[in-house]
Amino acid sequence: MTLKTKPFSEQVALVTGGGTGIGRAFAEALTAAGARVFIASRRRDALETAAAEINERVGSERVFTYAFDVRERGQCEALVGHVTERFGSLDVLVNNSGLAVPETVEEITEEGWETVLTTNLKGAMWLVRAALPGMAAREFGDIVNVSSQAGKHGYADVPSYCASKWGLLGFAESVRDHVRKTGANVRVFNFCPGLVDVEHTGADAEPRPGFVHVSNMAKTLMYALSLDRNVVLEDINIYAR
């Protein structure tokens, strides 16, 4: 069976947390490849600044902004609806929004646990829940989840973060099984980065010891997306030696 393909120039991507750090590097790479990219998070000013800078670099309006809170189901659904109404499709969903609340297991609070689990796990689930039917119907889509090495190993200072990132991998595995069983032309990629330097991001900047330069995340994303549609690429473990 031949699976549908689409050049990046015809693809529409949504990168949550795309105004900063890893998400911004993803948005830059997707835009450079020709895609139209929505970046979405809470801080409108960070989104606008990033979009203006990227658009200036590529010389056309290819990055678009949307302010939303991934913890709210209704806002996740409205975001997916907005993107698909504006451009007719949502081809690449990047679940990148995330945060940590450092609380050891003896310090965990209801608020800290809820904030981390809802932002990193439940929000990604609502976005996939909203985006997947359209991807299946249009017979094309990619879902990219930014988990962490903290989704593979437990760390005493961030148990809620570890639980959320392990949970994200488990959810992603279920989505992968679902698209395999339903025959949907949708791939699922999981990033499990170690430390990524999101402060020294210039092309020539030296990452801090123990960190990888954020450009390696972007290069790896574009490599993963370039693979044949029938390829399953298991979790991408990427970290500095």
Ligand SMILES: NC(=O)c1ccc[n+]([C@@H]2O[C@H](COP(=O)([O-])OP(=O)(O)OC[C@H]3O[C@@H](n4cnc5c(N)ncnc54)[C@H](OP(=O)(O)O)[C@@H]3O)[C@@H](O)[C@H]2O)c1
């Ligand atoms: N940097 C690392 O070493 C590293 C390693 C492993 C995994 N990660 C993961 O990589 C992802 C990106 O992190 P980063 O390092 O690039 O840090 P970052 O710059 O702080 O990015 C996190 C993004 O998440 C967004 N966000 C947070 N809460 C949100 C909410 N309620 N609704 C919508 N968006 C929200 C933030 O935007 P707003 O504040 O505007 O909402 C921000 O753009 C995260 O999932 C993180 O866990 C990072």
